[in-house]
Amino acid sequence: MADIKGFLKYERETPARRPVPVRLRDWKEVYEDFPDDHLQKQAARCMDCGIPFCNNGCPLGNLIPDWNDLVYRDRWRDAIERLHATNNFPEFTGRLCPAPCEGACVLGINQDPVTIKQVEVEIIDHAWEQGWVTPVLPSTKTGKAVAVVGSGPAGLAVAQQLTRAGHDVVVFERADRIGGLLRYGIPEFKMEKRHIDRRLEQMEAEGTQFRTSANVGVDVSVDELRRDFDAIVLAGGATQWRDLPIPGREGDGVHQAMEFLPWANRAQQGDMAVDEVPITAAGKRVVIIGGGDTGADCLGTSHRQGAVSVHQFEIMPRPPEERPTANPWPTYPMVYKVTSAHEEGGDRVYSVNTEEFVRDAEGNLTGLRAHEVEMVDGRFQKVEGSDFELECELVLLAMGFTGTEPGGLLDELGVERDERTNVTRDQSYKTNVDDVWVCGDMGRGQSLIVWAIAEGRACAAAVDEALMGETALHAPVAPTDRPLV
Numbered sequence: 001m002a003d004i005k006g007f008l009k010y011e012r013e014t015p016a017r018r019p020v021p022v023r024l025r026d027w028k029e030v031y032e033d034f035p036d037d038h039l040q041k042q043a044a045r046c047m048d049c050g051i052p053f054c055n056n057g058c059p060l061g062n063l064i065p066d067w068n069d070l071v072y073r074d075r076w077r078d079a080i081e082r083l084h085a086t087n088n089f090p091e092f093t094g095r096l097c098p099a100p101c102e103g104a105c106v107l108g109i110n111q112d113p114v115t116i117k118q119v120e121v122e123i124i125d126h127a128w129e130q131g132w133v134t135p136v137l138p139s140t141k142t143g144k145a146v147a148v149v150g151s152g153p154a155g156l157a158v159a160q161q162l163t164r165a166g167h168d169v170v171v172f173e174r175a176d177r178i179g180g181l182l183r184y185g186i187p188e189f190k191m192e193k194r195h196i197d198r199r200l201e202q203m204e205a206e207g208t209q210f211r212t213s214a215n216v217g218v219d220v221s222v223d224e225l226r227r228d229f230d231a232i233v234l235a236g237g238a239t240q241w242r243d244l245p246i247p248g249r250e251g252d253g254v255h256q257a258m259e260f261l262p263w264a265n266r267a268q269q270g271d272m273a274v275d276e277v278p279i280t281a282a283g284k285r286v287v288i289i290g291g292g293d294t295g296a297d298c299l300g301t302s303h304r305q306g307a308v309s310v311h312q313f314e315i316m317p318r319p320p321e322e323r324p325t326a327n328p329w330p331t332y333p334m335v336y337k338v339t340s341a342h343e344e345g346g347d348r349v350y351s352v353n354t355e356e357f358v359r360d361a362e363g364n365l366t367g368l369r370a371h372e373v374e375m376v377d378g379r380f381q382k383v384e385g386s387d388f389e390l391e392c393e394l395v396l397l398a399m400g401f402t403g404t405e406p407g408g409l410l411d412e413l414g415v416e417r418d419e420r421t422n423v424t425r426d427q428s429y430k431t432n433v434d435d436v437w438v439c440g441d442m443g444r445g446q447s448l449i450v451w452a453i454a455e456g457r458a459c460a461a462a463v464d465e466a467l468m469g470e471t472a473l474h475a476p477v478a479p480t481d482r483p484l485v
Contacts, residue, residue: 034118036122042114042115080126101116157456160203163207173211248368253393257297286302287312289354321335406421416431424443455477
């Protein structure tokens with residue numbers, strides 16, 4: 001490395017967040033600019049550790065020490081080439097990935113880990129600013145056509161890789177815009193949608209075609225796909241959300257996170273005025289059930305919409321401040337974190353279970369009843385005497401996803417699914433149906449954006465090899481690989 005003593009000289013530093021009263025007035029990303037000289041010092045903290053566990057901690061196998069060194073040496077163009085060698089969309093992962101690479105950083109054994117994620121996002125942002133991100137055109141055309149169903153990170157990754165290999169690729173998306181959960185599930189303050197739009201412009205210039213409002217199995221028949229394409233890749237995600245079927249669930253006022261979040265994004269896209277959003281937290285007491293990233297997205301959105309108060313419930317106990325013995329390095333650290341949304345306000349309530357939604361005579365939601373829980377022999381048990389009632393007018397369910405949606409495309413294709421409803425596949429991402437492959441959450445189950453992109457790249461290599469007999473595409477992972485997360 002350029003400075004083998006960098007980790008001894010410099011402390012970990014990340015960009016400052018804009019002041020809470022300022023950022024709650026808009027939907028822009030929350031971080032201030034990070035000066036290049038500060039970033040280069042952070043890159044200098046990357047140790048000459050011999051075995052870079054960060055590479056293994058990253059499902060994409062990102063060459064992290066390489067581009068840390070290049071940034072330190074002010075060789076930004078070389079850095080983006082090294083980064084793009086393993087990651088199609090570092091502007092997405094650099095903003096949204098929980099950074100398992102940092103959890104596996106050798107420096108993290110007894111110090112704060114290297115700011116890998118920040119170096120990554122600064123490299124790609126710098127590349128866009130300098131005009132270095134340009135279309136990568138195939139040297140030859142194969143004459144083969146591939147249909148990709150779903151335009152989330154897995155679908156976009158497989159589409160870009162196959163287009164660059166010379167195939168004619170069409171991406172089908174049932175929503176009105178491309179991007180999947182990147183577009184409608186991730187709030188603007190976490191990732192402004194201009195990052196998606198300019199990447200789509202690059203992909204279109206490379207030759208990838210996009211068809212929106214095209215629900216395969218409904219608007220587009222499976223027979224049509226089989227007739228017009230040599231291969232079909234399923235990348236529709238695991239979109240069946242987990243529900244909470246307790247008394248009072250039916251009726252207005254209780255909504256899934258993915259019924260709530262897209263409307264805020266549509267308003268920011270200009271589809272409607274902010275005060276026309278049909279499901280809003282404005283002027284309401286809000287309870288979010290679910291303590292993960294989606295719950296935090298609902299929290300930050302509720303703040304910006306003008307909620308009176310927000311409580312976020314989590315059935316699990318509060319995570320520890322430091323790694324417990326059962327969570328050693330280099331596994332992903334399951335510790336207490338304060339996201340930008342949590343910093344903005346709201347009450348986080350742990351070890352609590354909701355047992356009933358309360359409604360008035362007209363059916364309006366007025367509150368909920370809940371109680372504390374504790375873990376006994378691996379199961380949650382009610383803490384006697386801990387019952388309480390909380391007034392609220394809006395409840396948002398952010399409890400994750402259970403798998404693929406029933407019926408429709410998958411049934412029509414005849415693909416097999418496992419007990420968790422994930423589409424089964426072999427080591428080459430191929431399903432039981434000829435010429436049909438699957439990647440991302442639809443085959444893996446709900447997971448991280450970095451795993452979606454990694455599987456998209458690996459699946460593209462498998463499809464290319466099946467169509468052409470060989471492939472030069474990079475394939476980072478196999479379906480049986482398991483993350484350190």
